[in-house]
Amino acid sequence: MSMFCFQCQEALGNKGCTVNGIxxxxxxxxxxxxxxxxxxxxxxxxxxxxxxxxxxxxxxxxGEMDKFIAESLFATITNANFDRKYFIKxxxxxxxxxxxxxxxxxxxxxxxxxxxHDAANFTVTDENIDAKAATVGVxxxxxxxxxxxxxxxxxxxxxxxxxxDHAIHLDHTNKEIVMFMEKALVSTLDDSLSVDEMxxxxxxxxxxxxxxxxxxxxxxxxxxxxxxxxxVNIGVRKNPAILISGHDLKDMEELLEQTNGTGVDxxxxxxxxxxxxxxxxxxxxxxxxxxxxxxxxxxxxxxxFNGVIIMTTNCLVPPKDSYKNRVFTTNNVGFxxxxxxxxxxxxxxxxxxxxxxxxxxxxxxxxxxxxxxxxGFAHEQVFALADKVVDAVKSGAVKKFVVMAGCDGxxxxxxxxxxxxxxxxxDAIILTAGCAKYRYxxxxxxxxxxxxxxxxxxxxxxxxSLVLIALKLKEVFGLDDINDLPIAYNIAWYEQKxxxxxxxxxxxxxxxxxxxxxxxxxxxxxxxxxxxxNFNIGGITNVDEDIKKMIG
Numbered sequence: 001m002s003m004f005c006f007q008c009q010e011a012l013g014n015k016g017c018t019v020n021g022i023x024x025x026x027x028x029x030x031x032x033x034x035x036x037x038x039x040x041x042x043x044x045x046x047x048x049x050x051x052x053x054x055x056x057x058x059x060x061x062x063g064e065m066d067k068f069i070a071e072s073l074f075a076t077i078t079n080a081n082f083d084r085k086y087f088i089k090x091x092x093x094x095x096x097x098x099x100x101x102x103x104x105x106x107x108x109x110x111x112x113x114x115x116x117h118d119a120a121n122f123t124v125t126d127e128n129i130d131a132k133a134a135t136v137g138v139x140x141x142x143x144x145x146x147x148x149x150x151x152x153x154x155x156x157x158x159x160x161x162x163x164x165d166h167a168i169h170l171d172h173t174n175k176e177i178v179m180f181m182e183k184a185l186v187s188t189l190d191d192s193l194s195v196d197e198m199x200x201x202x203x204x205x206x207x208x209x210x211x212x213x214x215x216x217x218x219x220x221x222x223x224x225x226x227x228x229x230x231x232v233n234i235g236v237r238k239n240p241a242i243l244i245s246g247h248d249l250k251d252m253e254e255l256l257e258q259t260n261g262t263g264v265d266x267x268x269x270x271x272x273x274x275x276x277x278x279x280x281x282x283x284x285x286x287x288x289x290x291x292x293x294x295x296x297x298x299x300x301x302x303x304x305f306n307g308v309i310i311m312t313t314n315c316l317v318p319p320k321d322s323y324k325n326r327v328f329t330t331n332n333v334g335f336x337x338x339x340x341x342x343x344x345x346x347x348x349x350x351x352x353x354x355x356x357x358x359x360x361x362x363x364x365x366x367x368x369x370x371x372x373x374x375x376g377f378a379h380e381q382v383f384a385l386a387d388k389v390v391d392a393v394k395s396g397a398v399k400k401f402v403v404m405a406g407c408d409g410x411x412x413x414x415x416x417x418x419x420x421x422x423x424x425x426x427d428a429i430i431l432t433a434g435c436a437k438y439r440y441x442x443x444x445x446x447x448x449x450x451x452x453x454x455x456x457x458x459x460x461x462x463x464x465s466l467v468l469i470a471l472k473l474k475e476v477f478g479l480d481d482i483n484d485l486p487i488a489y490n491i492a493w494y495e496q497k498x499x500x501x502x503x504x505x506x507x508x509x510x511x512x513x514x515x516x517x518x519x520x521x522x523x524x525x526x527x528x529x530x531x532x533x534n535f536n537i538g539g540i541t542n543v544d545e546d547i548k549k550m551i552g
Contacts, residue, residue, distance in 0.1 A: 002027035004139050006521040007155050008078040009409055009494045014521045023079050024318035031133035032087035033076040035124075037154065038136040039094035040072055041189055042119040044182035046101035049110045055175050065097060066178040067168050073161035073181070075332035078495040079295070080314035083334030088129060095123060114189055141188075148524035149198040150188040152499070155522065156205040157181045159500030162247075162313070163212040163461060165332075169250040172219035180208045199530060206507030209500040213464030217379075220249055220278075220461075226380040227277035227458060231372040233289030234442075236365040237265055242355060243291055243305050243365075245269040245298070246312030247459050248331060249278070254349045255310065256284045264359045267291040269301070270315070271435050274458035277376035290373070291365060294408035294438040302327070304366040308359040310341070310352070314495070315435075326362065328355045373441055375456035377431075379468040388451060390476055393486065397448050399427040400551055401473075401487045405463055405501065406436040407494030413517050414439065417492055419543045421445065421454075425551060429453050431469065434460035436492040463501045467508065482509055488550035489513040490540070493520070506535055514550065516540035 006016035010023060020026055025033075047065065055062040072090055075081045098120065105112055114120060124132050141147040157180075164177055187193060187201055221227075242264055244255055252268075252275045259266055265288045268275050273290045275281055292301035295315035302309050302323045309327045316335060319327045330341040330350065344350040382389070392398040402424060408414065421430060421440035430440065430453060437456055445453040457465035474482050491502065493515060505513060512535075519528060519539050531537040540546055 003030035004137050005030050006138070007151070007158075007496060009407070009518060009520070010078075010411070011521040014518050016521060025082055026084075028130055028133075029082055029084050029087060031130065031137060032084065032091065034137045035129070035133035036072055036076060036087055036091050036094065037185075038119055038122075039091050039098065040069060041185045042098045042117075042122070043069065043094055043101060044185040045114045045117065045120045045189075046098065046105045046112060047182050048179075048186055049105050049108075049112055050101075052175060052179070055179075062175070063173065065101075066173065066175065067165075068093070068097060069178060069181060070161040070165040070168060071332050073158045074165045074313070075334075077158050077162060077314050077497070079316050081332055081334040082316070082318065083336050085336070086332075086334045088126070091124065091129065114186060117189055119189060144524045145195065145526045146198070148522055148527040149195070149202060151522045152520075152527070153184050153198070153202050153205055154188060155496040155499045156202065156209065156503045157184045157500075159495075159497040160205065160209050160212045162497050163209075163216040163500075166248055166250075166461060167212075167216045167219040169248060170219040170223050172215055172222075174211060174215050177208050177212050177215065180204065202503065203507055205500070206503035206505070209504040210464070210467065210507060212500070213461070213467070213504065216461055217464045221380075224249060224253070224281065225279035227274065227376045227378040228279060229374065229381055230277045230282075230376040231374055232273065232276040233372055234291070235289070235370040236267075236291065236367045237288055238364045239263060239265045239286075240359050240362055241265040241267055241288070241305070241307040241365050242359050243267050243269050243302070243307060243309045244272050244275075244312065245295070245309065246314065246331075246333070247271050247461055248312035249275060251310070251312040251330060251350065252281065255352050256281060256287055258349070258352045259286060259356055260284060262356055262360070264356055267305075267365070269298070269309075270295045270438075271459050272312070274375060274456070274462065277378070277458065292368065294435040296408065296410035301368065304368055306363040306365050308355045308362065310355055326358065374452055374454075375441070375458070377452075377455035377465075378457045378462060379465040379472070382455065382457075382465075382469050383472060385451065386472065386476065388449065389473075392449050392451060393477075397427060398429055398451070399425070399486060401429050401431055401485070402550065403431045403466055403487060403489045403491065404436060404440070405431070405433045405457075405460070405466055406492040406498045407460065408435040408438050408492065409494045409517075411517060414492065416517060416540065416543060417490075418443070420490065420546065423543050423547055426453075428551060429455060431455050431457065431466050431487075433457040433463045433466055434498070439492075460497045460501065463504070467504065470510075483511050490546065490550060491515055492517065506531075510535075512536045512538075514538050514540055514546065
């Protein structure tokens with residue numbers, strides 16, 4: 001095997017990719033990502049010794065290290081970074097930061113567990129880095145169940161890191177979350193941990209996942225306002241344009257500001273769609289609406305868009321030559337041969353001028369659809385409708401809420417989610433967040449007494465809104481157990497942000513979650529049994545049977 005990766009739903013044969021990733025990741029890059037995670041474990045061995053008080057005392061240095069850990073974890077998420085040079089550079093930076101931490105701990109006279117571990121001491125050169133990378137992958141943990149729990153934890157903190165990274169871009173931080181990520185990283189080196197202790201860490205990750213979601217929600221809403229119910233245009237205008245994809249709202253803000261008055265329109269794509277719901281962005285007349293669908297259709301949609309594309313985060317599909325010269329990456333996204341927009345100096349805005357200049361020379365987008373779609377049902381907006389929702393439930397007009405959050409993907413079998421949405425009884429309302437919504441957000445599913453039957457809370461990052469909505473309904477109906485609510489969970493997953501959403505739900509005690517289109521390849525049969533026995537997690541079968549099981 002030139003690699004082994006089973007972190008996403010597309011894992012080959014639902015077992016693991018062993019030559020190249022189905023996502024397009026090459027074997028050498030996959031191994032370098034493993035080595036970066038290994039290097040982060042080395043950093044964490046020494047950082048774990050730093051208490052919260054110490055971190056506050058050395059706030060600037062520690063803040064930069066927090067940022068580095070979050071960004072590095074995020075870069076290894078599926079479909080984020082395919083650039084070999086990025087990972088070589090970042091691994092070397094990680095080793096430098098590890099040595100800095102090692103020196104500081106020695107000066108303070110602190111005792112450090114695992115200080116003799118290879119992760120705390122290895123070095124690399126350009127000549128041996130690939131050989132080293134091939135020795136630290138997932139399969140180095142031989143016990144299948146231990147491996148499963150370790151990887152479940154690692155993928156959870158990768159998703160957590162994505163939320164933390166976005167929040168840091170908006171100057172919102174939480175040191176305790178990063179401290180847990182370090183604890184989780186080091187725990188995967190500890191062969192003395194029992195299965196129960198590892199399961200405990202996984203559930204603790206869910207707790208910090210909720211905290212990370214809350215951190216990002218506070219960062220977004222305090223900066224850009226609470227999302228509002230919004231009709232989003234899905235047609236086009238005749239101006240040259242930029243299509244912005246990914247999840248980073250800071251990039252959205254700075255791009256809109258720098259394109260203002262230039263004659264260049266801005267459209268969102270895929271997970272950036274919810275930017276249309278924020279009050280702060282509605283003042284820009286050149287912000288046209290959304291173009292296209294979920295991430296996996298970008299090879300066709302980027303072609304027809306004609307203009308510049310900016311990828312702010314995952315999910316990037318390896319770009320085709322027909323439009324590759326119009327794609328820009330930024331943050332921790334990268335692809336060999338694609339122009340990268342670097343981070344700004346502290347206190348300055350990121351410079352999008354090269355992308356804007358190129359956009360001015362390109363044709364306007366080709367129209368692929370017309371009309372509008374409705375979204376913006378984040379927690380504050382739904383709370384404003386609470387009386388109407390409660391009355392609808394009490395009257396029997398609404399009998400069930402179905403959480404259909406998560407990710408979309410390119411497998412044909414994912415048409416299941418469209419069929420499921422269409423087959424739901426007319427008295428059921430879908431609560432959604434993430435790009436899974438593109439399977440049904442353009443269907444004519446109608447409304448119930450003025451309440452749309454698809455309530456879109458936003459990005460996968462906004463799954464926290466669904467948590468708050470559920471907790472609010474529990475409070476309103478005076479229930480002791482969140483599982484007594486008339487809510488079913490049919491969640492689609494693809495990558496690691498969906499993993500932390502799942503762990504967050506488990507932390508909150510939610511049971512009877514249905515996960516598809518397949519159960520994760522990284523879950524061993526014994527770990528699946530633990531999840532079934534404790535939380536009644538299950539897979540999906542077919543629409544008719546699942547409607548009967550979830551809706552009754």
